[in-house]
Amino acid sequence: MIKYAKTAHMACLEKTNGGVIYLMPDIFIKICTLIPLVFLWKVVMSSGVDVGMSMQQMLSYTYVSALLSDMMVVITAASGWLSEGVLMRLYGRPLSVLGQLVAQTVGGWLPKLLLFSLPMAIISPFIGVSLKPASPWFFISLLLCISLGFAIDVLFDCLSIKMRNMSWLISRIRAAIIALLSGTVIPIRLLPLGLGEAMKYQPFASLGGAPLSIFVGAAEAASVLWVQIIWNLILWPVALLVFKKSQEGMVSYGG
Amino acid sequence: MGVKLASKLKRMLGLFAISAKMDLVWLLRDTKFAIAAIAADAISNLSVVSSVYLIALRFGGIGGLSVDEVLFMMAYSTITTGLFILFGSANNIHISRIIGRGQLEHLFMQPLSLKAQLLTCGFAPFTGSGNFIIGCILMVISINRLNIEFSFWWIASLIIYVLTTMVIIVARAYLVSSAAFYAPVAAEEITSTAIDGTWQLSTFPLSGMPSFIQLSLITILPEGFMAWFPSLCLLGKPPLNLSEYYPLAYALILSLLASYIFRKGLNYYVRKGSNRYVPYGFRR
Numbered sequence: 280m281i282k283y284a285k286t287a288h289m290a291c292l293e294k295t296n297g298g299v300i301y302l303m304p305d306i307f308i309k310i311c312t313l314i315p316l317v318f319l320w321k322v323v324m325s326s327g328v329d330v331g332m333s334m335q336q337m338l339s340y341t342y343v344s345a346l347l348s349d350m351m352v353v354i355t356a357a358s359g360w361l362s363e364g365v366l367m368r369l370y371g372r373p374l375s376v377l378g379q380l381v382a383q384t385v386g387g388w389l390p391k392l393l394l395f396s397l398p399m400a401i402i403s404p405f406i407g408v409s410l411k412p413a414s415p416w417f418f419i420s421l422l423l424c425i426s427l428g429f430a431i432d433v434l435f436d437c438l439s440i441k442m443r444n445m446s447w448l449i450s451r452i453r454a455a456i457i458a459l460l461s462g463t464v465i466p467i468r469l470l471p472l473g474l475g476e477a478m479k480y481q482p483f484a485s486l487g488g489a490p491l492s493i494f495v496g497a498a499e500a501a502s503v504l505w506v507q508i509i510w511n512l513i514l515w516p517v518a519l520l521v522f523k524k525s526q527e528g529m530v531s532y533g534g
Numbered sequence: 535m536g537v538k539l540a541s542k543l544k545r546m547l548g549l550f551a552i553s554a555k556m557d558l559v560w561l562l563r564d565t566k567f568a569i570a571a572i573a574a575d576a577i578s579n580l581s582v583v584s585s586v587y588l589i590a591l592r593f594g595g596i597g598g599l600s601v602d603e604v605l606f607m608m609a610y611s612t613i614t615t616g617l618f619i620l621f622g623s624a625n626n627i628h629i630s631r632i633i634g635r636g637q638l639e640h641l642f643m644q645p646l647s648l649k650a651q652l653l654t655c656g657f658a659p660f661t662g663s664g665n666f667i668i669g670c671i672l673m674v675i676s677i678n679r680l681n682i683e684f685s686f687w688w689i690a691s692l693i694i695y696v697l698t699t700m701v702i703i704v705a706r707a708y709l710v711s712s713a714a715f716y717a718p719v720a721a722e723e724i725t726s727t728a729i730d731g732t733w734q735l736s737t738f739p740l741s742g743m744p745s746f747i748q749l750s751l752i753t754i755l756p757e758g759f760m761a762w763f764p765s766l767c768l769l770g771k772p773p774l775n776l777s778e779y780y781p782l783a784y785a786l787i788l789s790l791l792a793s794y795i796f797r798k799g800l801n802y803y804v805r806k807g808s809n810r811y812v813p814y815g816f817r818r
Contacts, residue, residue, distance in 0.1 A: 301720045304710075308731040311755060315738055315747050322597040322742035323589055330592065445567060451574040455581035464585050464734075471592040 286379055287386030294390045306395045313345045313399065317406060330469050335409060336495040337466075342408045343494055344463045344487060346396040350421065351463045351487025353428025355384045357436040358450050366529055377522070381429060413496030416504060420490035423507040427485055430511065433518040437525040462488020468497065485510045549646075549654035557623070557658040568661045576664045579615050583608040586737050597742020602679040603769060604739055609672035610768075611737050611761035614699045616666025618729075623658035626651075627704055628729065630711035634722025636808030680769070688768070694782075695764035701785040702756045703729065709792035715799030718808060736760030741773065748774060752784070759784060 295302065320341050324334040332340070344351055357380050360366045369376045403410050412418075435453050439446040458464050460483035467488050468475045478484055485507040492498035561568040590596050590604035599607070618627060625631045629652070632638055641651050682688070710728045713721040736757045740748045752758035752774075759781050767778045 304724060304727045305731065308727055308735075311750075311757075312732070312735045315735060315740070315743065315751065318743045318747055319596070319738050323593050326593050326595070328593045442570075445570055448567075448570045448574040451578050455574075455578045459581050459585065465589060469589070469592055471588055474588075 282374055283378055283382040286374070286382040287389075290383040290386030291389040294387055299390075299394065302390060302394060306391070309345065309395055310399070313342070314406070316341055316345070317408065332466065332469070332495070332497050336497055338406075338408045339410065339495045340466060340491050340497070342399075342403060342406075343410065344491055346399055347421070348463070348487075349388045349391060350425050350428070351491070352457050352461055353384060353425060353432050354450075355380045355429070355432050355436070356387075357432065358439060359446055360436065360439075360529075377429075377433070384429075412494045414493050414500050416500035417490055417494045420493045420500070420504055420507060423504065423511055424486050424490050427482070427507060427511050427514060430514040430518040431482065431486070433522050434514070437518075437521045440525045440528050443530065457483055457486065460484065461486040462491065466492065466497070468492075480506060482510045482514060546650065546654060549650060550657050553624075553654055553657035554659050557660045557662070561660045572661055572664045575619055575662070576668060579612055579665050580668070582734055582737055583611055585734075586739065590739075596739045599739050599741050602676055603765070605672065606676035606680060606769065607739060607761045607765040608737065609669055609676050610696070610765045612665055612669030612672055613696055614669075614703070614760065615733075616663065616669045617696065617700055618703060619662040619664075620658060620666050621662075621700075622656045623662045624656035626653075626656040627707050628725040629708055630714040630721055630723065630725040633711060633714035633803070634718040636718070638803065639808065682769075692768055695768060698781045698785045699759055699761075699764060701789055702759050702781070705785065705789040705792040706756055708796045709788070712792075712795045712799035715803040732757055738762070741766070745774070752776075752780070756784065756788065 317338055320337045321334065324332075324337050356363075356365045360369070369379050372379065400410055435449060439449045442449060460467075460478060460481060462484055463486070467478050467484050470478060485503075489498075489503045489507050493500050493503055586596075587601075587604055587608050590599070590601045595601055596604055622628070632641075641648055644651060677684070707725045707729055710724050711721070713724055732755070735751075735755075737760070738757070740751060740758055740762045748758065752763055763773060763781055766773050767781070772778050772780075
């Protein structure tokens with residue numbers, strides 16, 4: 280376990296190797312996107328259309344989604360493990376490959392959590408956003424979301440192994456699909472034309488949208504958690520099996 | 535003077551043709567990959583614009599803009615994204631990558647000016663026109679639904695505003711990319727932050743938002759010019775009581791500033807060179 284903690288620590292330091300100053304443009308853009316997004320929802324929700332969520336719930340939903348964005352939709356370094364030579368690094372160490380991926384990814388979250396999420400959480404009351412979860416089940420749901428996120432990531436990574444040099448394209452398509460279907464940008468229930476009901480049970484809906492719905496009290500925790508558990512139980516064995524089969528097909532030309 | 539200009543224009547068109555030919559060759563040689571790239575571009579853009587459109591559809595508009603006006607704005611955004619991909623497929627707009635990777639030297643070796651190369655090398659009409667075509671279709675649909683009176687002046691205005699938006703995108707990219715002359719490793723991907731990082735923000739309809747946000751996004755950051763401000767001007771209701779010429783003035787000032795800073799960075803780079811080529815250099 281200490282080895283994995285050390286790996287996470289190294290991944291955290293790697294993000295700040297060039298100095299914290301180089302993380303600032305990203306953080307600046309995130310803040311500049313989050314604040315207008317909050318006001319966009321204020322404008323939209325003040326139209327008076329009943330969508331089953333209050334303005335306060337919607338603001339909290341958006342805000343928490345931005346603060347915990349890395350956890351809502353997990354993306355590991357494995358996306359580029361062929362083109363960027365991540366492969367060599369992972370297989371060259373006496374540790375489980377998937378274990379390293381998890382440790383590296385979690386370690387990589389820390390600088391943003393400290394430099395963006397924490398300060399924004401502190402100033403949230405001044406923007407009129409409440410960050411108090413409506414149910415403690417949120418934390419369980421968040422863990423299930425992260426776990427499912429890793430399983431889905433592994434599946435996409437195996438797809439990039441199969442498609443060889445298409446990892447960048449797969450990442451783009453994946454980001455676009457997940458942005459719409461995970462409920463992290465627009466809550467699934469707010470989708471028009473009956474899409475909300477149809478999309479509720481697909482696997483991506485058990486990512487960010489699930490814990491966020493519980494956080495703001497817009498969904499019954501038990502039903503959301505069951506769907507998340509079922510998708511975890513289905514996708515993890517599939518991911519492990521596909522990963523085992525895909526390892527033989529890895530070809531890398533280095534960094 | 536006229537002959538010289540005509541010859542320059544002919545040369546530029548020739549260079550565009552070479553880029554187009556190379557794009558076609560790529561499409562024919564590696565069709566599977568090229569089609570995947572076209573699909574990825576289209577899906578990425580549609581995902582971003584459809585989010586805003588779906589919100590407008592669900593709530594019957596956003597901040598005083600009707601659903602069709604939001605569709606018009608999304609069409610405008612898709613056209614500019616399309617043009618960006620159509621003319622910027624060789625990192626010539628993501629210029630910090632070329633600078634940071636020490637690839638500017640490759641351009642210095644060609645018997646062509648840097649400007650001519652950067653202007654023409656990213657032209658990809660066969661694999662990069664998907665979003666532009668989708669944007670044009672969306673624009674026609676929204677124009678029909680909004681019953682906009684089609685006139686020569688209106689089309690000219692549309693072209694001028696789209697070009698203005700493109701100038702702002704390129705100027706901002708070159709302005710921030712100047713950092714890569716001084717810090718090539720750290721700033722290699724700074725255009726990704728400046729362009730891709732603000733993509734979602736640039737599709738927000740700012741109507742109805744507090745004026746401090748609207749003003750910030752048409753002064754400190756130019757995201758208001760990516761679709762919102764020009765769309766409202768084209769719909770005949772320029773926001774914030776500002777002149778319809780304001781985006782043009784902004785584009786002019788930003789491009790002058792970018793030109794000055796970029797030249798300064800380039801002069802520094804010419805004297806210092808790229809650390810890619812030293813024995814301990816990165817990417818060696």
